Amino acid sequence: DQQVKQNSPSLSVQEGRISILNCDYTNSMFDYFLWYKKYPAEGPTFLISISSIKDKNEDGRFTVFLNKSAKHLSLHIVPSQPGDSAVYFCAARDSGGGADGLTFGKGTHLIIQP
Amino acid sequence: EAGVAQSPRYKIIEKRQSVAFWCNPISGHATLYWYQQILGQGPKLLIQFQNNGVVDDSQLPKDRFSAERLKGVDSTLKIQPAKLEDSAVYLCASSSDRFNEQFFGPGTRLTVL
Numbered sequence: 001d002q003q004v005k006q007n008s009p010s011l012s013v014q015e016g017r018i019s020i021l022n023c024d025y026t027n028s029m030f031d032y033f034l035w036y037k038k039y040p041a042e043g044p045t046f047l048i049s050i051s052s053i054k055d056k057n058e059d060g061r062f063t064v065f066l067n068k069s070a071k072h073l074s075l076h077i078v079p080s081q082p083g084d085s086a087v088y089f090c091a092a093r094d095s096g097g098g099a100d101g102l103t104f105g106k107g108t109h110l111i112i113q114p
Numbered sequence: 115e116a117g118v119a120q121s122p123r124y125k126i127i128e129k130r131q132s133v134a135f136w137c138n139p140i141s142g143h144a145t146l147y148w149y150q151q152i153l154g155q156g157p158k159l160l161i162q163f164q165n166n167g168v169v170d171d172s173q174l175p176k177d178r179f180s181a182e183r184l185k186g187v188d189s190t191l192k193i194q195p196a197k198l199e200d201s202a203v204y205l206c207a208s209s210s211d212r213f214n215e216q217f218f219g220p221g222t223r224l225t226v227l
Binding site for chain 2: 036042046093101105
């Protein structure tokens with residue numbers, strides 16, 4: 001049972017345009033959401049996060065939107081740059097669950113075209 | 115500040131053999147996690163330590179997997195005996211404390227033949 005779903009395995013976007021990566025979750029106990037970026041042969045690196053009490057968090061070119069009623073979040077990257085080409089993982093946490101390990105989606109491979 | 119170190123980076127073994135992975139977290143980080151990432155999947159938490167105590171090992175296949183963090187610093191993850199389906203990247207992560215940002219190491223890629 002996949003609790004965090006990223007239904008687009010890959011996404012291709014022109015350099016300078018907006019990249020939108022989507023993520024859905026099924027566990028209503030999740031209260032903290034994160035996006036990680038991963039380059040080949042490296043571990044994931046933290047990008048941006050959002051608490052369930054917010055609906056938007058912004059950090060430079062990166063904005064995460066959370067729609068709790070739809071159990072959906074999205075990551076917007078604008079403008080997209082060649083260095084943004086990577087695999088992006090959506091992750092979630094149930095802070096009241098006694099442990100804080102993350103539940104990850106399968107990832108979306110973002111390709112920025114020059 | 116040095117990041118999370120893992121070794122070896124790559125390991126190839128035959129099924130039924132044993133293997134061990136090592137992780138050195140960021141200095142001072144009390145919380146350590148081991149994740150398993152199978153090709154095409156996201157990382158899956160295997161075990162979480164707080165200092166040298168286990169917080170969560172509900173997804174660790176305890177019949178063949180074991181992990182320890184004896185002095186609350188380095189950690190080892192062992193598989194004995196390995197199966198074909200254990201082929202994956204094993205990621206170690208650490209955080210300064212629970213619910214803080216997790217920093218990941220580069221991972222150990224295990225291939226079981």
